[in-house]
Amino acid sequence: MWLLDDCEGVLLLRASLERRWKDAPSPSPTLKPVPSGPQQYICTERVTVLCLEPDPKPCDLALNLVGQHLVRQLVVKGMREFLQNHDPVKPLVMSFHGWTGTGKTYVSSMLVRYLFRDGVRSPYVHQFSPIVHFPHAEQIEKYKENLKSWIQGNLTNCGRSVFLFDEMDKMHPGLIDVIIPFLGPSWVVYGTNYRKAIFIFISNGGGEQINRMTLDLWHARKxxxxxxxxxxxxxxxxxxxxNPNNGFWKSGIIEEHLIDLLVPFLPLKQHHVKQCVVNELTQQGLTVRQDIIQAVADSIPYFPEEERVFSSTGCKTVASRVTFFS
Structure with a gap:
Protein backbone atom coordinates (compact mmCIF):
# COMPACT_ATOMS: atom_id res chain seq x y z
CA MET A 1 0.00 0.00 0.00
CA TRP A 2 1.25 3.47 -0.85
CA LEU A 3 0.46 6.36 1.43
CA LEU A 4 1.07 9.76 -0.14
CA ASP A 5 1.69 12.52 2.37
CA ASP A 6 0.16 15.97 1.95
CA CYS A 7 1.72 18.40 -0.49
CA GLU A 8 3.51 21.25 1.21
CA GLY A 9 2.20 24.71 0.53
CA VAL A 10 -0.83 23.57 -1.41
CA LEU A 11 -3.20 26.35 -0.38
CA LEU A 12 -1.69 29.09 -2.50
CA LEU A 13 -3.49 32.24 -3.56
CA ARG A 14 -3.12 33.62 -7.04
CA ALA A 15 -1.38 36.71 -5.70
CA SER A 16 1.58 34.65 -4.51
CA LEU A 17 2.03 33.18 -7.99
CA GLU A 18 1.00 36.11 -10.15
CA ARG A 19 4.54 37.06 -11.09
CA ARG A 20 5.44 33.47 -12.02
CA TRP A 21 2.44 32.99 -14.28
CA LYS A 22 2.32 36.41 -15.90
CA ASP A 23 2.56 36.25 -19.69
CA ALA A 24 3.43 32.52 -19.66
CA PRO A 25 1.39 30.85 -22.45
CA SER A 26 0.25 27.34 -21.67
CA PRO A 27 1.84 24.56 -23.74
CA SER A 28 -0.65 22.07 -22.35
CA PRO A 29 -4.40 22.19 -21.79
CA THR A 30 -3.92 20.26 -18.55
CA LEU A 31 -1.75 22.94 -16.94
CA LYS A 32 -3.93 25.27 -14.91
CA PRO A 33 -2.89 28.34 -12.90
CA VAL A 34 -4.18 28.90 -9.40
CA PRO A 35 -7.54 30.69 -9.74
CA SER A 36 -8.19 34.17 -8.44
CA GLY A 37 -10.43 35.05 -5.52
CA PRO A 38 -11.21 32.84 -2.53
CA GLN A 39 -11.27 29.62 -4.58
CA GLN A 40 -8.10 27.56 -4.19
CA TYR A 41 -6.68 24.36 -5.57
CA ILE A 42 -5.82 21.63 -3.11
CA CYS A 43 -3.10 19.15 -3.99
CA THR A 44 -5.19 16.10 -3.11
CA GLU A 45 -3.40 12.80 -2.65
CA ARG A 46 -4.81 9.51 -1.50
CA VAL A 47 -3.96 6.04 -0.31
CA THR A 48 -3.30 3.85 -3.32
CA VAL A 49 -2.78 0.15 -3.82
CA LEU A 50 -0.64 -1.48 -6.47
CA CYS A 51 -0.03 -5.20 -6.45
CA LEU A 52 2.18 -7.65 -8.28
CA GLU A 53 -0.39 -10.43 -8.39
CA PRO A 54 -4.19 -10.34 -8.71
CA ASP A 55 -6.03 -10.14 -5.41
CA PRO A 56 -9.64 -9.49 -4.40
CA LYS A 57 -9.12 -5.73 -4.81
CA PRO A 58 -9.27 -4.12 -8.26
CA CYS A 59 -5.71 -3.94 -9.49
CA ASP A 60 -5.24 -2.71 -13.04
CA LEU A 61 -1.54 -3.39 -13.24
CA ALA A 62 -1.93 -7.03 -12.27
CA LEU A 63 -5.19 -7.78 -14.05
CA ASN A 64 -4.99 -5.84 -17.30
CA LEU A 65 -1.33 -5.23 -18.10
CA VAL A 66 -0.50 -8.15 -20.33
CA GLY A 67 2.88 -9.78 -20.82
CA GLN A 68 5.12 -7.19 -19.16
CA HIS A 69 6.89 -8.83 -16.22
CA LEU A 70 9.72 -6.28 -16.27
CA VAL A 71 7.27 -3.41 -16.03
CA ARG A 72 5.58 -4.96 -13.01
CA GLN A 73 8.89 -5.55 -11.29
CA LEU A 74 10.50 -2.19 -12.03
CA VAL A 75 7.57 0.21 -11.79
CA VAL A 76 5.94 -1.30 -8.71
CA LYS A 77 9.21 -1.45 -6.78
CA GLY A 78 10.36 1.99 -7.90
CA MET A 79 7.06 3.72 -7.18
CA ARG A 80 6.61 2.03 -3.81
CA GLU A 81 10.09 2.98 -2.61
CA PHE A 82 9.75 6.54 -3.85
CA LEU A 83 6.32 7.18 -2.34
CA GLN A 84 7.23 5.63 0.99
CA ASN A 85 10.23 7.96 1.25
CA HIS A 86 8.98 11.17 2.86
CA ASP A 87 12.22 12.98 2.05
CA PRO A 88 13.48 11.78 -1.37
CA VAL A 89 16.80 13.15 -2.58
CA LYS A 90 15.49 13.72 -6.12
CA PRO A 91 12.32 13.37 -8.18
CA LEU A 92 11.42 9.97 -9.58
CA VAL A 93 12.29 9.90 -13.30
CA MET A 94 11.10 6.98 -15.41
CA SER A 95 11.49 6.38 -19.14
CA PHE A 96 9.16 3.89 -20.87
CA HIS A 97 10.45 2.34 -24.10
CA GLY A 98 8.90 -0.15 -26.48
CA TRP A 99 6.96 -0.78 -29.65
CA THR A 100 3.46 0.51 -30.21
CA GLY A 101 0.64 -1.27 -28.39
CA THR A 102 2.77 -2.77 -25.62
CA GLY A 103 1.20 -0.80 -22.75
CA LYS A 104 3.33 2.31 -22.18
CA THR A 105 0.48 4.83 -22.25
CA TYR A 106 -1.79 2.47 -20.34
CA VAL A 107 0.70 2.10 -17.48
CA SER A 108 1.30 5.85 -17.21
CA SER A 109 -2.43 6.62 -17.11
CA MET A 110 -3.00 3.86 -14.57
CA LEU A 111 -0.29 5.26 -12.29
CA VAL A 112 -1.71 8.78 -12.23
CA ARG A 113 -5.21 7.38 -11.73
CA TYR A 114 -4.04 5.77 -8.51
CA LEU A 115 -2.05 8.81 -7.42
CA PHE A 116 -4.82 11.37 -7.91
CA ARG A 117 -8.57 11.02 -7.68
CA ASP A 118 -9.14 12.67 -11.05
CA GLY A 119 -6.36 10.74 -12.81
CA VAL A 120 -5.11 12.47 -15.95
CA ARG A 121 -7.77 15.16 -15.46
CA SER A 122 -6.18 16.26 -12.20
CA PRO A 123 -4.71 19.79 -12.31
CA TYR A 124 -1.53 18.24 -10.90
CA VAL A 125 -0.99 15.88 -13.83
CA HIS A 126 0.59 17.58 -16.84
CA GLN A 127 0.87 15.98 -20.27
CA PHE A 128 3.08 17.14 -23.12
CA SER A 129 3.02 16.03 -26.73
CA PRO A 130 5.68 17.27 -29.18
CA ILE A 131 3.17 17.32 -32.02
CA VAL A 132 0.59 19.31 -30.07
CA HIS A 133 2.70 21.53 -27.82
CA PHE A 134 6.09 21.83 -29.57
CA PRO A 135 5.34 21.49 -33.30
CA HIS A 136 7.75 24.05 -34.81
CA ALA A 137 11.51 23.49 -34.65
CA GLU A 138 12.22 27.18 -35.27
CA GLN A 139 10.45 28.08 -32.00
CA ILE A 140 12.47 25.74 -29.80
CA GLU A 141 13.93 28.55 -27.65
CA LYS A 142 10.44 29.85 -26.91
CA TYR A 143 9.30 26.32 -26.06
CA LYS A 144 12.22 25.93 -23.66
CA GLU A 145 11.35 29.12 -21.82
CA ASN A 146 7.66 28.22 -21.59
CA LEU A 147 8.32 24.64 -20.50
CA LYS A 148 10.69 25.69 -17.72
CA SER A 149 8.22 28.33 -16.55
CA TRP A 150 5.29 25.93 -16.49
CA ILE A 151 7.13 23.21 -14.60
CA GLN A 152 8.43 25.69 -12.06
CA GLY A 153 4.99 27.21 -11.55
CA ASN A 154 3.20 23.91 -11.22
CA LEU A 155 5.76 22.51 -8.78
CA THR A 156 5.24 25.61 -6.68
CA ASN A 157 1.53 24.84 -6.74
CA CYS A 158 1.99 21.15 -5.87
CA GLY A 159 5.32 19.51 -5.16
CA ARG A 160 3.85 16.06 -5.88
CA SER A 161 2.98 16.95 -9.48
CA VAL A 162 3.32 14.39 -12.27
CA PHE A 163 4.71 15.33 -15.69
CA LEU A 164 4.14 13.05 -18.69
CA PHE A 165 6.19 13.56 -21.86
CA ASP A 166 4.71 11.50 -24.68
CA GLU A 167 6.38 10.53 -27.97
CA MET A 168 9.89 11.46 -26.90
CA ASP A 169 11.11 9.92 -30.16
CA LYS A 170 9.42 12.87 -31.94
CA MET A 171 10.61 15.60 -29.56
CA HIS A 172 12.96 18.22 -31.00
CA PRO A 173 16.50 17.31 -29.82
CA GLY A 174 17.77 19.70 -27.16
CA LEU A 175 14.36 20.86 -25.97
CA ILE A 176 13.96 18.45 -23.08
CA ASP A 177 17.32 19.37 -21.55
CA VAL A 178 15.79 22.59 -20.24
CA ILE A 179 14.19 20.57 -17.43
CA ILE A 180 17.50 19.04 -16.25
CA PRO A 181 17.65 21.32 -13.15
CA PHE A 182 14.36 19.81 -11.98
CA LEU A 183 15.52 16.19 -12.31
CA GLY A 184 18.68 16.14 -10.21
CA PRO A 185 19.43 15.87 -6.49
CA SER A 186 19.49 19.59 -5.64
CA TRP A 187 17.33 20.66 -2.71
CA VAL A 188 15.73 23.70 -4.30
CA VAL A 189 15.57 25.02 -7.87
CA TYR A 190 14.39 28.55 -8.64
CA GLY A 191 13.02 28.75 -5.09
CA THR A 192 10.95 25.58 -5.52
CA ASN A 193 11.27 22.31 -3.61
CA TYR A 194 10.61 19.78 -6.35
CA ARG A 195 11.98 16.48 -5.03
CA LYS A 196 8.60 14.75 -4.68
CA ALA A 197 7.66 15.22 -8.33
CA ILE A 198 7.39 12.36 -10.81
CA PHE A 199 8.53 12.63 -14.44
CA ILE A 200 7.59 9.97 -16.99
CA PHE A 201 9.00 9.89 -20.52
CA ILE A 202 7.20 7.71 -23.08
CA SER A 203 8.88 6.69 -26.31
CA ASN A 204 8.86 4.19 -29.16
CA GLY A 205 12.61 4.83 -29.28
CA GLY A 206 14.56 1.67 -28.56
CA GLY A 207 11.56 -0.42 -29.57
CA GLU A 208 13.34 -1.93 -32.56
CA GLN A 209 16.28 -2.92 -30.37
CA ILE A 210 13.96 -4.44 -27.76
CA ASN A 211 12.11 -6.41 -30.44
CA ARG A 212 15.31 -7.63 -32.08
CA MET A 213 16.94 -8.70 -28.83
CA THR A 214 13.76 -10.41 -27.64
CA LEU A 215 13.57 -12.31 -30.93
CA ASP A 216 17.26 -13.27 -30.70
CA LEU A 217 16.71 -14.59 -27.19
CA TRP A 218 13.68 -16.53 -28.43
CA HIS A 219 15.84 -18.10 -31.15
CA ALA A 220 18.33 -18.98 -28.41
CA ARG A 221 15.46 -20.79 -26.66
CA LYS A 222 15.44 -18.35 -23.77
CA ASN A 243 19.64 8.87 -32.73
CA PRO A 244 19.71 12.50 -33.98
CA ASN A 245 15.95 12.39 -34.52
CA ASN A 246 15.19 11.41 -30.93
CA GLY A 247 14.39 13.87 -28.15
CA PHE A 248 17.11 12.26 -26.00
CA TRP A 249 19.82 12.70 -28.66
CA LYS A 250 23.05 13.66 -26.86
CA SER A 251 20.86 14.66 -23.93
CA GLY A 252 22.34 15.63 -20.60
CA ILE A 253 19.51 13.66 -19.01
CA ILE A 254 21.17 10.50 -20.30
CA GLU A 255 24.76 11.70 -19.83
CA GLU A 256 24.14 12.71 -16.22
CA HIS A 257 22.25 9.48 -15.43
CA LEU A 258 19.14 11.34 -14.26
CA ILE A 259 16.74 8.57 -15.31
CA ASP A 260 16.07 6.36 -12.30
CA LEU A 261 14.16 3.64 -14.13
CA LEU A 262 14.52 2.73 -17.78
CA VAL A 263 11.54 0.45 -18.37
CA PRO A 264 11.50 -1.75 -21.50
CA PHE A 265 8.14 -2.98 -22.80
CA LEU A 266 8.56 -6.31 -24.57
CA PRO A 267 6.78 -7.34 -27.78
CA LEU A 268 3.68 -9.45 -27.19
CA LYS A 269 3.09 -13.01 -28.35
CA GLN A 270 -0.22 -14.35 -29.63
CA HIS A 271 -1.34 -15.69 -26.26
CA HIS A 272 -0.82 -12.19 -24.84
CA VAL A 273 -2.98 -10.76 -27.61
CA LYS A 274 -5.68 -13.27 -26.70
CA GLN A 275 -5.55 -12.03 -23.10
CA CYS A 276 -6.06 -8.49 -24.40
CA VAL A 277 -9.08 -9.68 -26.37
CA VAL A 278 -10.58 -11.28 -23.26
CA ASN A 279 -10.01 -8.06 -21.30
CA GLU A 280 -11.62 -5.98 -24.04
CA LEU A 281 -14.65 -8.25 -24.34
CA THR A 282 -15.11 -8.08 -20.58
CA GLN A 283 -14.77 -4.29 -20.50
CA GLN A 284 -17.36 -3.95 -23.27
CA GLY A 285 -19.74 -6.26 -21.42
CA LEU A 286 -19.66 -8.82 -24.24
CA THR A 287 -19.67 -12.59 -23.99
CA VAL A 288 -16.18 -14.06 -23.97
CA ARG A 289 -16.27 -16.38 -26.97
CA GLN A 290 -13.34 -18.47 -28.17
CA ASP A 291 -14.19 -17.92 -31.84
CA ILE A 292 -13.95 -14.14 -31.43
CA ILE A 293 -10.73 -14.43 -29.43
CA GLN A 294 -9.15 -16.58 -32.12
CA ALA A 295 -10.45 -14.45 -35.00
CA VAL A 296 -9.05 -11.24 -33.51
CA ALA A 297 -5.71 -12.85 -32.66
CA ASP A 298 -5.37 -14.33 -36.16
CA SER A 299 -6.17 -11.01 -37.85
CA ILE A 300 -3.25 -9.17 -36.26
CA PRO A 301 0.12 -9.05 -38.10
CA TYR A 302 3.09 -10.79 -36.47
CA PHE A 303 6.84 -10.84 -36.97
CA PRO A 304 8.92 -12.49 -38.29
CA GLU A 305 6.48 -13.04 -41.12
CA GLU A 306 7.28 -16.73 -41.49
CA GLU A 307 7.28 -17.67 -37.81
CA ARG A 308 4.63 -15.19 -36.57
CA VAL A 309 6.05 -15.01 -33.05
CA PHE A 310 5.40 -11.44 -31.86
CA SER A 311 2.57 -9.01 -32.59
CA SER A 312 3.65 -6.12 -34.82
CA THR A 313 1.13 -3.78 -33.19
CA GLY A 314 0.92 -5.24 -29.70
CA CYS A 315 -2.66 -4.90 -28.45
CA LYS A 316 -3.17 -1.45 -29.95
CA THR A 317 -5.85 -2.46 -32.48
CA VAL A 318 -7.59 -5.07 -30.34
CA ALA A 319 -10.52 -2.83 -29.33
CA SER A 320 -11.49 -1.98 -32.91
CA ARG A 321 -11.06 -5.59 -34.04
CA VAL A 322 -13.26 -6.85 -31.21
CA THR A 323 -15.98 -4.49 -32.41
CA PHE A 324 -15.56 -5.76 -35.97
CA PHE A 325 -15.69 -9.47 -35.12
CA SER A 326 -18.43 -9.25 -32.45
Whole structure:
Protein backbone atom coordinates (compact mmCIF):
# COMPACT_ATOMS: atom_id res chain seq x y z
CA MET A 1 0.00 0.00 0.00
CA TRP A 2 1.25 3.47 -0.85
CA LEU A 3 0.46 6.36 1.43
CA LEU A 4 1.07 9.76 -0.14
CA ASP A 5 1.69 12.52 2.37
CA ASP A 6 0.16 15.97 1.95
CA CYS A 7 1.72 18.40 -0.49
CA GLU A 8 3.51 21.25 1.21
CA GLY A 9 2.20 24.71 0.53
CA VAL A 10 -0.83 23.57 -1.41
CA LEU A 11 -3.20 26.35 -0.38
CA LEU A 12 -1.69 29.09 -2.50
CA LEU A 13 -3.49 32.24 -3.56
CA ARG A 14 -3.12 33.62 -7.04
CA ALA A 15 -1.38 36.71 -5.70
CA SER A 16 1.58 34.65 -4.51
CA LEU A 17 2.03 33.18 -7.99
CA GLU A 18 1.00 36.11 -10.15
CA ARG A 19 4.54 37.06 -11.09
CA ARG A 20 5.44 33.47 -12.02
CA TRP A 21 2.44 32.99 -14.28
CA LYS A 22 2.32 36.41 -15.90
CA ASP A 23 2.56 36.25 -19.69
CA ALA A 24 3.43 32.52 -19.66
CA PRO A 25 1.39 30.85 -22.45
CA SER A 26 0.25 27.34 -21.67
CA PRO A 27 1.84 24.56 -23.74
CA SER A 28 -0.65 22.07 -22.35
CA PRO A 29 -4.40 22.19 -21.79
CA THR A 30 -3.92 20.26 -18.55
CA LEU A 31 -1.75 22.94 -16.94
CA LYS A 32 -3.93 25.27 -14.91
CA PRO A 33 -2.89 28.34 -12.90
CA VAL A 34 -4.18 28.90 -9.40
CA PRO A 35 -7.54 30.69 -9.74
CA SER A 36 -8.19 34.17 -8.44
CA GLY A 37 -10.43 35.05 -5.52
CA PRO A 38 -11.21 32.84 -2.53
CA GLN A 39 -11.27 29.62 -4.58
CA GLN A 40 -8.10 27.56 -4.19
CA TYR A 41 -6.68 24.36 -5.57
CA ILE A 42 -5.82 21.63 -3.11
CA CYS A 43 -3.10 19.15 -3.99
CA THR A 44 -5.19 16.10 -3.11
CA GLU A 45 -3.40 12.80 -2.65
CA ARG A 46 -4.81 9.51 -1.50
CA VAL A 47 -3.96 6.04 -0.31
CA THR A 48 -3.30 3.85 -3.32
CA VAL A 49 -2.78 0.15 -3.82
CA LEU A 50 -0.64 -1.48 -6.47
CA CYS A 51 -0.03 -5.20 -6.45
CA LEU A 52 2.18 -7.65 -8.28
CA GLU A 53 -0.39 -10.43 -8.39
CA PRO A 54 -4.19 -10.34 -8.71
CA ASP A 55 -6.03 -10.14 -5.41
CA PRO A 56 -9.64 -9.49 -4.40
CA LYS A 57 -9.12 -5.73 -4.81
CA PRO A 58 -9.27 -4.12 -8.26
CA CYS A 59 -5.71 -3.94 -9.49
CA ASP A 60 -5.24 -2.71 -13.04
CA LEU A 61 -1.54 -3.39 -13.24
CA ALA A 62 -1.93 -7.03 -12.27
CA LEU A 63 -5.19 -7.78 -14.05
CA ASN A 64 -4.99 -5.84 -17.30
CA LEU A 65 -1.33 -5.23 -18.10
CA VAL A 66 -0.50 -8.15 -20.33
CA GLY A 67 2.88 -9.78 -20.82
CA GLN A 68 5.12 -7.19 -19.16
CA HIS A 69 6.89 -8.83 -16.22
CA LEU A 70 9.72 -6.28 -16.27
CA VAL A 71 7.27 -3.41 -16.03
CA ARG A 72 5.58 -4.96 -13.01
CA GLN A 73 8.89 -5.55 -11.29
CA LEU A 74 10.50 -2.19 -12.03
CA VAL A 75 7.57 0.21 -11.79
CA VAL A 76 5.94 -1.30 -8.71
CA LYS A 77 9.21 -1.45 -6.78
CA GLY A 78 10.36 1.99 -7.90
CA MET A 79 7.06 3.72 -7.18
CA ARG A 80 6.61 2.03 -3.81
CA GLU A 81 10.09 2.98 -2.61
CA PHE A 82 9.75 6.54 -3.85
CA LEU A 83 6.32 7.18 -2.34
CA GLN A 84 7.23 5.63 0.99
CA ASN A 85 10.23 7.96 1.25
CA HIS A 86 8.98 11.17 2.86
CA ASP A 87 12.22 12.98 2.05
CA PRO A 88 13.48 11.78 -1.37
CA VAL A 89 16.80 13.15 -2.58
CA LYS A 90 15.49 13.72 -6.12
CA PRO A 91 12.32 13.37 -8.18
CA LEU A 92 11.42 9.97 -9.58
CA VAL A 93 12.29 9.90 -13.30
CA MET A 94 11.10 6.98 -15.41
CA SER A 95 11.49 6.38 -19.14
CA PHE A 96 9.16 3.89 -20.87
CA HIS A 97 10.45 2.34 -24.10
CA GLY A 98 8.90 -0.15 -26.48
CA TRP A 99 6.96 -0.78 -29.65
CA THR A 100 3.46 0.51 -30.21
CA GLY A 101 0.64 -1.27 -28.39
CA THR A 102 2.77 -2.77 -25.62
CA GLY A 103 1.20 -0.80 -22.75
CA LYS A 104 3.33 2.31 -22.18
CA THR A 105 0.48 4.83 -22.25
CA TYR A 106 -1.79 2.47 -20.34
CA VAL A 107 0.70 2.10 -17.48
CA SER A 108 1.30 5.85 -17.21
CA SER A 109 -2.43 6.62 -17.11
CA MET A 110 -3.00 3.86 -14.57
CA LEU A 111 -0.29 5.26 -12.29
CA VAL A 112 -1.71 8.78 -12.23
CA ARG A 113 -5.21 7.38 -11.73
CA TYR A 114 -4.04 5.77 -8.51
CA LEU A 115 -2.05 8.81 -7.42
CA PHE A 116 -4.82 11.37 -7.91
CA ARG A 117 -8.57 11.02 -7.68
CA ASP A 118 -9.14 12.67 -11.05
CA GLY A 119 -6.36 10.74 -12.81
CA VAL A 120 -5.11 12.47 -15.95
CA ARG A 121 -7.77 15.16 -15.46
CA SER A 122 -6.18 16.26 -12.20
CA PRO A 123 -4.71 19.79 -12.31
CA TYR A 124 -1.53 18.24 -10.90
CA VAL A 125 -0.99 15.88 -13.83
CA HIS A 126 0.59 17.58 -16.84
CA GLN A 127 0.87 15.98 -20.27
CA PHE A 128 3.08 17.14 -23.12
CA SER A 129 3.02 16.03 -26.73
CA PRO A 130 5.68 17.27 -29.18
CA ILE A 131 3.17 17.32 -32.02
CA VAL A 132 0.59 19.31 -30.07
CA HIS A 133 2.70 21.53 -27.82
CA PHE A 134 6.09 21.83 -29.57
CA PRO A 135 5.34 21.49 -33.30
CA HIS A 136 7.75 24.05 -34.81
CA ALA A 137 11.51 23.49 -34.65
CA GLU A 138 12.22 27.18 -35.27
CA GLN A 139 10.45 28.08 -32.00
CA ILE A 140 12.47 25.74 -29.80
CA GLU A 141 13.93 28.55 -27.65
CA LYS A 142 10.44 29.85 -26.91
CA TYR A 143 9.30 26.32 -26.06
CA LYS A 144 12.22 25.93 -23.66
CA GLU A 145 11.35 29.12 -21.82
CA ASN A 146 7.66 28.22 -21.59
CA LEU A 147 8.32 24.64 -20.50
CA LYS A 148 10.69 25.69 -17.72
CA SER A 149 8.22 28.33 -16.55
CA TRP A 150 5.29 25.93 -16.49
CA ILE A 151 7.13 23.21 -14.60
CA GLN A 152 8.43 25.69 -12.06
CA GLY A 153 4.99 27.21 -11.55
CA ASN A 154 3.20 23.91 -11.22
CA LEU A 155 5.76 22.51 -8.78
CA THR A 156 5.24 25.61 -6.68
CA ASN A 157 1.53 24.84 -6.74
CA CYS A 158 1.99 21.15 -5.87
CA GLY A 159 5.32 19.51 -5.16
CA ARG A 160 3.85 16.06 -5.88
CA SER A 161 2.98 16.95 -9.48
CA VAL A 162 3.32 14.39 -12.27
CA PHE A 163 4.71 15.33 -15.69
CA LEU A 164 4.14 13.05 -18.69
CA PHE A 165 6.19 13.56 -21.86
CA ASP A 166 4.71 11.50 -24.68
CA GLU A 167 6.38 10.53 -27.97
CA MET A 168 9.89 11.46 -26.90
CA ASP A 169 11.11 9.92 -30.16
CA LYS A 170 9.42 12.87 -31.94
CA MET A 171 10.61 15.60 -29.56
CA HIS A 172 12.96 18.22 -31.00
CA PRO A 173 16.50 17.31 -29.82
CA GLY A 174 17.77 19.70 -27.16
CA LEU A 175 14.36 20.86 -25.97
CA ILE A 176 13.96 18.45 -23.08
CA ASP A 177 17.32 19.37 -21.55
CA VAL A 178 15.79 22.59 -20.24
CA ILE A 179 14.19 20.57 -17.43
CA ILE A 180 17.50 19.04 -16.25
CA PRO A 181 17.65 21.32 -13.15
CA PHE A 182 14.36 19.81 -11.98
CA LEU A 183 15.52 16.19 -12.31
CA GLY A 184 18.68 16.14 -10.21
CA PRO A 185 19.43 15.87 -6.49
CA SER A 186 19.49 19.59 -5.64
CA TRP A 187 17.33 20.66 -2.71
CA VAL A 188 15.73 23.70 -4.30
CA VAL A 189 15.57 25.02 -7.87
CA TYR A 190 14.39 28.55 -8.64
CA GLY A 191 13.02 28.75 -5.09
CA THR A 192 10.95 25.58 -5.52
CA ASN A 193 11.27 22.31 -3.61
CA TYR A 194 10.61 19.78 -6.35
CA ARG A 195 11.98 16.48 -5.03
CA LYS A 196 8.60 14.75 -4.68
CA ALA A 197 7.66 15.22 -8.33
CA ILE A 198 7.39 12.36 -10.81
CA PHE A 199 8.53 12.63 -14.44
CA ILE A 200 7.59 9.97 -16.99
CA PHE A 201 9.00 9.89 -20.52
CA ILE A 202 7.20 7.71 -23.08
CA SER A 203 8.88 6.69 -26.31
CA ASN A 204 8.86 4.19 -29.16
CA GLY A 205 12.61 4.83 -29.28
CA GLY A 206 14.56 1.67 -28.56
CA GLY A 207 11.56 -0.42 -29.57
CA GLU A 208 13.34 -1.93 -32.56
CA GLN A 209 16.28 -2.92 -30.37
CA ILE A 210 13.96 -4.44 -27.76
CA ASN A 211 12.11 -6.41 -30.44
CA ARG A 212 15.31 -7.63 -32.08
CA MET A 213 16.94 -8.70 -28.83
CA THR A 214 13.76 -10.41 -27.64
CA LEU A 215 13.57 -12.31 -30.93
CA ASP A 216 17.26 -13.27 -30.70
CA LEU A 217 16.71 -14.59 -27.19
CA TRP A 218 13.68 -16.53 -28.43
CA HIS A 219 15.84 -18.10 -31.15
CA ALA A 220 18.33 -18.98 -28.41
CA ARG A 221 15.46 -20.79 -26.66
CA LYS A 222 15.44 -18.35 -23.77
CA UNK A 223 11.98 -17.98 -22.31
CA UNK A 224 10.55 -14.49 -22.70
CA UNK A 225 9.90 -14.22 -18.97
CA UNK A 226 13.60 -14.89 -18.31
CA UNK A 227 14.62 -11.64 -20.01
CA UNK A 228 16.12 -9.17 -17.55
CA UNK A 229 16.69 -5.43 -17.62
CA UNK A 230 20.42 -6.08 -18.00
CA UNK A 231 19.73 -7.85 -21.30
CA UNK A 232 18.18 -4.70 -22.78
CA UNK A 233 19.19 -1.55 -20.92
CA UNK A 234 22.47 -0.65 -22.62
CA UNK A 235 21.11 -1.26 -26.14
CA UNK A 236 18.03 0.89 -25.51
CA UNK A 237 20.05 3.72 -23.95
CA UNK A 238 22.49 3.74 -26.84
CA UNK A 239 19.69 3.67 -29.41
CA UNK A 240 17.93 6.77 -28.07
CA UNK A 241 21.11 8.68 -27.17
CA UNK A 242 22.73 8.21 -30.59
CA ASN A 243 19.64 8.87 -32.73
CA PRO A 244 19.71 12.50 -33.98
CA ASN A 245 15.95 12.39 -34.52
CA ASN A 246 15.19 11.41 -30.93
CA GLY A 247 14.39 13.87 -28.15
CA PHE A 248 17.11 12.26 -26.00
CA TRP A 249 19.82 12.70 -28.66
CA LYS A 250 23.05 13.66 -26.86
CA SER A 251 20.86 14.66 -23.93
CA GLY A 252 22.34 15.63 -20.60
CA ILE A 253 19.51 13.66 -19.01
CA ILE A 254 21.17 10.50 -20.30
CA GLU A 255 24.76 11.70 -19.83
CA GLU A 256 24.14 12.71 -16.22
CA HIS A 257 22.25 9.48 -15.43
CA LEU A 258 19.14 11.34 -14.26
CA ILE A 259 16.74 8.57 -15.31
CA ASP A 260 16.07 6.36 -12.30
CA LEU A 261 14.16 3.64 -14.13
CA LEU A 262 14.52 2.73 -17.78
CA VAL A 263 11.54 0.45 -18.37
CA PRO A 264 11.50 -1.75 -21.50
CA PHE A 265 8.14 -2.98 -22.80
CA LEU A 266 8.56 -6.31 -24.57
CA PRO A 267 6.78 -7.34 -27.78
CA LEU A 268 3.68 -9.45 -27.19
CA LYS A 269 3.09 -13.01 -28.35
CA GLN A 270 -0.22 -14.35 -29.63
CA HIS A 271 -1.34 -15.69 -26.26
CA HIS A 272 -0.82 -12.19 -24.84
CA VAL A 273 -2.98 -10.76 -27.61
CA LYS A 274 -5.68 -13.27 -26.70
CA GLN A 275 -5.55 -12.03 -23.10
CA CYS A 276 -6.06 -8.49 -24.40
CA VAL A 277 -9.08 -9.68 -26.37
CA VAL A 278 -10.58 -11.28 -23.26
CA ASN A 279 -10.01 -8.06 -21.30
CA GLU A 280 -11.62 -5.98 -24.04
CA LEU A 281 -14.65 -8.25 -24.34
CA THR A 282 -15.11 -8.08 -20.58
CA GLN A 283 -14.77 -4.29 -20.50
CA GLN A 284 -17.36 -3.95 -23.27
CA GLY A 285 -19.74 -6.26 -21.42
CA LEU A 286 -19.66 -8.82 -24.24
CA THR A 287 -19.67 -12.59 -23.99
CA VAL A 288 -16.18 -14.06 -23.97
CA ARG A 289 -16.27 -16.38 -26.97
CA GLN A 290 -13.34 -18.47 -28.17
CA ASP A 291 -14.19 -17.92 -31.84
CA ILE A 292 -13.95 -14.14 -31.43
CA ILE A 293 -10.73 -14.43 -29.43
CA GLN A 294 -9.15 -16.58 -32.12
CA ALA A 295 -10.45 -14.45 -35.00
CA VAL A 296 -9.05 -11.24 -33.51
CA ALA A 297 -5.71 -12.85 -32.66
CA ASP A 298 -5.37 -14.33 -36.16
CA SER A 299 -6.17 -11.01 -37.85
CA ILE A 300 -3.25 -9.17 -36.26
CA PRO A 301 0.12 -9.05 -38.10
CA TYR A 302 3.09 -10.79 -36.47
CA PHE A 303 6.84 -10.84 -36.97
CA PRO A 304 8.92 -12.49 -38.29
CA GLU A 305 6.48 -13.04 -41.12
CA GLU A 306 7.28 -16.73 -41.49
CA GLU A 307 7.28 -17.67 -37.81
CA ARG A 308 4.63 -15.19 -36.57
CA VAL A 309 6.05 -15.01 -33.05
CA PHE A 310 5.40 -11.44 -31.86
CA SER A 311 2.57 -9.01 -32.59
CA SER A 312 3.65 -6.12 -34.82
CA THR A 313 1.13 -3.78 -33.19
CA GLY A 314 0.92 -5.24 -29.70
CA CYS A 315 -2.66 -4.90 -28.45
CA LYS A 316 -3.17 -1.45 -29.95
CA THR A 317 -5.85 -2.46 -32.48
CA VAL A 318 -7.59 -5.07 -30.34
CA ALA A 319 -10.52 -2.83 -29.33
CA SER A 320 -11.49 -1.98 -32.91
CA ARG A 321 -11.06 -5.59 -34.04
CA VAL A 322 -13.26 -6.85 -31.21
CA THR A 323 -15.98 -4.49 -32.41
CA PHE A 324 -15.56 -5.76 -35.97
CA PHE A 325 -15.69 -9.47 -35.12
CA SER A 326 -18.43 -9.25 -32.45
Missing amino acids: DREEISLQDLESAVSEAVFE
